[in-house]
Amino acid sequence: MESISRLSEFKSFKEKIEFIKTQKGLEQFQLILYSKKTVIKSLSLSDYFSTIDPESSVLSSSFQILEKDNKEQKKLASLCSFHSSHLALCLHIGNKNKALGVIFIPYDNPPSNKSRALILNFKTQIETQIEIKELEQKLSITNKELSNKLLEIESLIDVTEIINSQQGLKKSLFENILITILSILNASKGMVLLKDEKSGFFNVMSNFNILKEELPNKIIRITKGVLKELNESKTSKIIDEPQKYEILKASQKDCMVSPIITGNSVEGVLLLFDKESRTGLIKFTQQDLRLFDSLSKKVSLAYDNIKLIDSLKSSNKLVDNIMSSITTGIIMINVLGEIEFVNHSAKKIFQIEQEEVMNNHYYMVFQNNLDLVSLLENSEGKDEIIYENNFKIQDTKEIPHEINLTLSPVYNEDNERSGTVFSFEDLSGINKIKSTFKKYVSENIVDELLQNENALELGGVQSEVCVLFSDIRGFTALSEKMKPSEVVYLLNTYFESMIDVVFFHNGTLDKIIGDELMVLYGVPLKNKNDSQSAVNSAIAMFKALEKFNNKIEKENLPKLQIGIGINYGKVVSGNIGSERQMNYTVIGDAVNLASRLCSHAKSGEVMISESVFDRLDNNKGFISQKPIRVKGKSQEIQNWIYNAF
């Protein structure tokens, strides 16, 4: 028992064996181990390892007699190094009913019971240690597998986090995804290809550990090579012969490729090259492919989202641009009555700041517009569009405005009321334009211009117009006999009367020069027959003059006589003048001729040129005259006269 306890004190098996050999009768103790080489090595027993496996099926916990000449035991006996005897005692060392080794002791000098007990104890120790080492190794493998699984799970989490944190930043997103996937799958190199929206070709969006010369330098299409296969199968795959494909030329062993799919279209490809192991490059396994496939599906989902967000952003940007550029005020009010959106025009009309109104109830925002508040309240319960024209409001600076408004209910996807869109047009500006323009052109033209801005051609453009000049005959001499105040009154009353007629016939008042009126027909808007309008206007002016004369006669003011000249022709219209003062007018020969015709016309006459006469639908009353010579014209001018009296 003493020797057994001493045996236990030795730490290494080598020391234990040396101790056993010091025991009487055990000098030739021999240990042979022929299985589980790695475990044997870890127990520092490699010196006792034999590559010859005797394939012994005899497993006994007690000593057996080995007959060296026994044919059945010949292989086992070959391991025994005794030469002095024909017989030996052997004791099998096993693990889970499998023989791993054997202990030999010479039989010719049989060991004592004490020695046998010592050897049996040694056998137990070695078997226990082998089992422990095996368990440790299994545990280590299991731990490693668990670590790898944990890394795989972490990689899925990492990819999710990358996707969530970097949406929209395509390049850095794919770089981070690539290195995460690449490292978890022990790949040497990797690449991400993405489809160019415009060309449809695939470009390298990101690559890792690939030399410049190894990168694909040809056009990559979905209709060729690996991409074609991926497009057909729409699933991840291992490519065993990468050298067959141009884009996989960086690979030495094999590759894994996976499509990035949005909808049903391959929008990109993830490529991993050459799996590493401790001993060098190895082939990717089906398990690797499974993980790669699930990771790339996540990437596909993320890319789909990125594309959706991109498209949403550009749509939103478009809507924002439209909303901020339109002159119509738009205010979006949610179902709680809070303002969710306000565009630039709305802010300008109401003189409100975005931060003051956003998420504020409309009652608070429009508290100085109680009529509007009640209209909004009214609209909440109605599923119909409310229109109001010339609705009076006040901005925050208490400046009154007139608006045309629309309150439209809006609905969500479930067709539930989600709010109201309050859109409105400020009429103040339009009214101002109208009142300004109406001093120069007829109301009809103003309205038409406001409705059809394209019809207005500003700037230096050549156009054909009909020009009418009228002046008061003998006015200078007349005015010299009158008081200045009477002159002004007489002229203002006369012009008012004439301009009404002009506007009625869609004429545009170009200018008033002293007692002379210059009127245009055909600018800024073309009429059906501008010459006819001018002539009608001229005849009507005489009728108006008659009324005017009757009126002023009663006021003891002198009657006025006028002559009118009309010509049709090409003019240049535009803003003409200096930077300090500009006027919208027309210039050209046609204008000069109209002025000359006016000078030739006698009191009560309308003198028109050939260009006007030819365009008249109704030339009744016009009598052809002898051609006249006018200043600035080498040829005589054909003319017709209408006598108003």
Added chain:
Amino acid sequence: MMNKVTNVELIGDVIVVATEGYLNKDLGDEIQKAAQEHIKNGVNKVLINLERSNIVNSIGASILIELIEELQETDGVLAFCELAPIIEKTFKIMGLTKYCESYSTQDEAISKMS
């Protein structure tokens, strides 16, 4: 960026191995070789500065485990500094951090290891 050992420097009794790029098999082998050169000369404190490496795979990590075991035989230590979060996580999962310290900076590591 190439994957390589960029500097090997003996600071006091600590050999500092600095790297760049992907800590994979090739770079792992290079680190091991660089460290072993000094270990055989009796150095048993190794600091790996991974400031310029932001990616590791399990093969690279397992080579570092081999290096840890090698150093443990001579009661030596292996430590890291300037670890990127993703590398730190991988080392933790693979069990490296149970056997070696990780420091924020090289200076801190040297002062603690010396």
